Amino acid sequence: MKKVLVLEDETSIRSFVVINLKRSGYDPIEAGTGAEALRQMEQNPDIKVALLDIMLPDMDGFEVCRQIRATNSKIGIIMLTARTQEMDKVTGLMTGADDYVTKPFSPAELTARIDALYRRVGETEEPVSDEVVQGPFRLNSRNRTLEKNGERVRLTQVEYSIVKLFMDNPGRALSREDILNSVWGRDYFGELKIVDVNIRRLRIKIEDDPTSPTYITTVWGYGYKWGI
Numbered sequence: 290m291k292k293v294l295v296l297e298d299e300t301s302i303r304s305f306v307v308i309n310l311k312r313s314g315y316d317p318i319e320a321g322t323g324a325e326a327l328r329q330m331e332q333n334p335d336i337k338v339a340l341l342d343i344m345l346p347d348m349d350g351f352e353v354c355r356q357i358r359a360t361n362s363k364i365g366i367i368m369l370t371a372r373t374q375e376m377d378k379v380t381g382l383m384t385g386a387d388d389y390v391t392k393p394f395s396p397a398e399l400t401a402r403i404d405a406l407y408r409r410v411g412e413t414e415e416p417v418s419d420e421v422v423q424g425p426f427r428l429n430s431r432n433r434t435l436e437k438n439g440e441r442v443r444l445t446q447v448e449y450s451i452v453k454l455f456m457d458n459p460g461r462a463l464s465r466e467d468i469l470n471s472v473w474g475r476d477y478f479g480e481l482k483i484v485d486v487n488i489r490r491l492r493i494k495i496e497d498d499p500t501s502p503t504y505i506t507t508v509w510g511y512g513y514k515w516g517i
Contacts (some may be wrong), residue, residue, distance in 0.1 A: 293315045293429045306472045307319060309399065339357060340453060341367070365407065365446065367406060388406060444494065460515070461515075462512060465485070466481070469483070
């Protein structure tokens with residue numbers, strides 16, 4: 290069974306999510322507090338996707354996200370945010386989340402997001418091309434890793450997919466729509482801003498000076514370009 294962590298302190302919402310995940314073939318692992326969620330992660334290392342609410346009784350979902358990310362770069366993380374809390378979406382992505390779902394949400398939307406993320410983190414290793422080297426970067430598509438000047442850069446699966454897309458298209462301007470469709474899929478329900486926030490997070494990890502990027506440059510009014 291495909292395990293999904295469901296961290297939500299409101300029992301009614303958690304039960305609603307759990308029922309719909311079970312109907313879709315998932316094995317939901319429930320938690321009502323941040324501490325319980327972290328314990329469940331330790332006890333269930335085969336969890337591939339975590340659904341994290343922000344408002345919790347013991348710690349916020351951002352801190353849970355940070356702690357999970359500190360030890361697991363491969364797991365997919367989706368934050369549950371309120372419709373009016375725009376900063377929560379950005380903060381969640383910057384602390385390591387891959388996606389967010391805005392409350393109230395439909396079962397179909399939530400399941401589609403989890404399906405897409407589960408497919409991405411569960412992708413099999415690519416057997417043909419082992420490595421791509423461009424400038425100081427070495428991308429290993431077998432291990433799905435990136436090194437800069439010989440040092441491993443810890444990437445989430447979304448960040449890895451973005452870097453691979455760029456390195457497969459050096460010097461080509463990619464629109465936000467190109468990146469969204471390639472990385473998140475054409476059936477993605479969300480907004481284009483998720484691309485911008487992930488690019489910002491990626492720049493922090495790979496640029497010498499994230500405020501003056503030289504590897505991922507902005508094509509104003511269009512998207513981004515990878516240049517070495």
